[in-house]
Amino acid sequence: MVLVAYFSKTGNTQSVAERIAEAVSGTTHRILLKTPYPESYGATVKQAKKEIQSDFHPELVDDVAAIEDDVVFIGSPNYCSTISPPVASFLAKHDWKGKRIIPFVTHGGGGIGRAINDIKRFAPGAIVYSPHFYCYGSRSVDKELKDWAERAVE
Numbered sequence: 019m020v021l022v023a024y025f026s027k028t029g030n031t032q033s034v035a036e037r038i039a040e041a042v043s044g045t046t047h048r049i050l051l052k053t054p055y056p057e058s059y060g061a062t063v064k065q066a067k068k069e070i071q072s073d074f075h076p077e078l079v080d081d082v083a084a085i086e087d088d089v090v091f092i093g094s095p096n097y098c099s100t101i102s103p104p105v106a107s108f109l110a111k112h113d114w115k116g117k118r119i120i121p122f123v124t125h126g127g128g129g130i131g132r133a134i135n136d137i138k139r140f141a142p143g144a145i146v147y148s149p150h151f152y153c154y155g156s157r158s159v160d161k162e163l164k165d166w167a168e169r170a171v172e
């Protein structure tokens with residue numbers, strides 16, 4: 019089976035994750051913070067920036083016990099030019115040796131930033147798939163996304 023694990027605060031990454039799961043007949047896992055980010059965008063940016071600068075990994079709830087699947091799509095919003103801290107927490111707490119990670123990112127104009135480098139940094143031993151996928155928000159990218167997801171698991 020293929021796992022599609024993602025963090026999403028405002029729904030964009032979730033929407034992309036659901037479309038990937040449908041394309042590859044995978045199961046989704048939503049990465050959840052024990053203490054969710056504040057409602058406001060500005061307060062979230064302030065907190066996330068601090069977490070990223072100090073490599074702080076916030077605590078998660080309802081996490082998977084262990085990664086059973088050999089292929090795992092990892093989805094994150096671009097937070098301050100990298101993966102969001104909850105995704106860093108998820109990567110850092112699991113064992114990725116020999117697993118294939120297929121990254122996807124949604125963003126607000128800044129692209130994928132240094133997300134791939136940080137995925138590799140927090141998931142040592144993983145085989146990180148390239149090309150990854152990224153898109154502005156969750157804009158309609160259905161055909162492109164479906165083709166990419168299907169090719170990625172071939």
Ligand SMILES: Cc1cc2nc3c(=O)[nH]c(=O)nc-3n(C[C@H](O)[C@H](O)[C@H](O)COP(=O)(O)O)c2cc1C
Nearest residue numbers: 026027028029030031095096098099124126127128
């Ligand atoms: C804390 C925070 C930091 C962000 N930093 C960036 C950034 O550096 N570059 C960018 O393009 N978008 C940035 N964004 C916008 C998000 O990446 C974008 O809205 C994303 O699609 C949100 O995904 P979600 O709806 O799944 O939470 C940021 C958003 C937040 C909340």
